[in-house]
Amino acid sequence: MPATPAWPPASLPRLFVAGPLSQGATVELDGAPANYFANVLRLRDGDRVKLFDDCTGEWLARIAESGKRRVALTVGEHLRPRESVPDLWLLFAPIKRGRIDWLVEKATELGVARLVPVLTRRTIVDRVNLDRLRAHAIEAAEQCGRTALPELAAPAPLESVLADWPPGRPLYFADESGGEPLAATARPGPAAILVGPEGGFADDERAAIRSLAQARPVSLGPRILRADTAALAAVSLWMAAAGDWTER
Ligand code: SAM
Numbered sequence: 171m172p173a174t175p176a177w178p179p180a181s182l183p184r185l186f187v188a189g190p191l192s193q194g195a196t197v198e199l200d201g202a203p204a205n206y207f208a209n210v211l212r213l214r215d216g217d218r219v220k221l222f223d224d225c226t227g228e229w230l231a232r233i234a235e236s237g238k239r240r241v242a243l244t245v246g247e248h249l250r251p252r253e254s255v256p257d258l259w260l261l262f263a264p265i266k267r268g269r270i271d272w273l274v275e276k277a278t279e280l281g282v283a284r285l286v287p288v289l290t291r292r293t294i295v296d297r298v299n300l301d302r303l304r305a306h307a308i309e310a311a312e313q314c315g316r317t318a319l320p321e322l323a324a325p326a327p328l329e330s331v332l333a334d335w336p337p338g339r340p341l342y343f344a345d346e347s348g349g350e351p352l353a354a355t356a357r358p359g360p361a362a363i364l365v366g367p368e369g370g371f372a373d374d375e376r377a378a379i380r381s382l383a384q385a386r387p388v389s390l391g392p393r394i395l396r397a398d399t400a401a402l403a404a405v406s407l408w409m410a411a412a413g414d415w416t417e418r
Pocket of ligand 1: 346347367368370371389393394395396397
């Protein structure tokens with residue numbers, strides 16, 4: 171007996187739209203999303219898609235009108251609520267354009283809840299385009315099936331981040347000069363991971379981080395990883411040891 175195909179099919183196109191969505195509501199698309207549905211995917215009246223809004227969750231929707239520049243959708247069945255991702259923050263020194271986009275995309279796929287660009291002495295990039303990074307986070311969420319977008323904080327100097335550090339949140343500090351193996355020391359959220367710039371932390375910065383009561387210096391092995399590699403390795407280790415990768 172052939173298995174009954176899942177409904178709705180996981181392959182349905184997914185799109186983030188500003189919410190809140192509700193059953194029976196009409197969603198009007200223009201610009202890039204309309205072009206994507208009408209001209210790239212060639213969706214026609216009656217075709218189904220999935221919408222999510224980062225607040226009410228994910229919905230099934232039907233194309234009501236598909237024009238070259240405008241697409242109207244009718245919201246139907248509520249498929250699932252907004253997920254609660256593990257309470258993990260990723261603090262990273264901004265790196266060059268292509269790599270920071272990639273970092274945000276991958277951190278979104280891996281399940282990070284909040285992304286915080288941290289300005290350190292050796293940070294070479296001083297301007298962070300949050301709108302562009304948000305667009306990358308949205309695209310990654312559309313691809314990986316997330317219903318909760320990661321929060322993207324404004325860049326902040328390391329000093330103020332440490333000065334305002336929340337008491338109950340351990341800070342796993344990726345330190346190439348040595349620390350505990352992250353997989354062994356990771357504990358479920360709230361938690362945060364801090365990764366330095368390509369040039370590393372200055373000695374006084376390292377001392378200031380290590381003097382924070384919540385700081386947990388961690389090692390990511392004997393080799394010097396590039397900042398984006400280190401960030402994703404640390405997030406993956408934490409997710410596998412203490413995040414939602416432990417669930418079947
Ligand atoms: N300045 C360092 C050097 O040249 O020796 C390298 C900095 S590394 C490219 C960028 C950041 O990745 C570091 O600040 C650290 O947070 C993290 N990192 C890289 N390799 C690591 C390791 N083996 N253990 C822990 N953290 C590491």
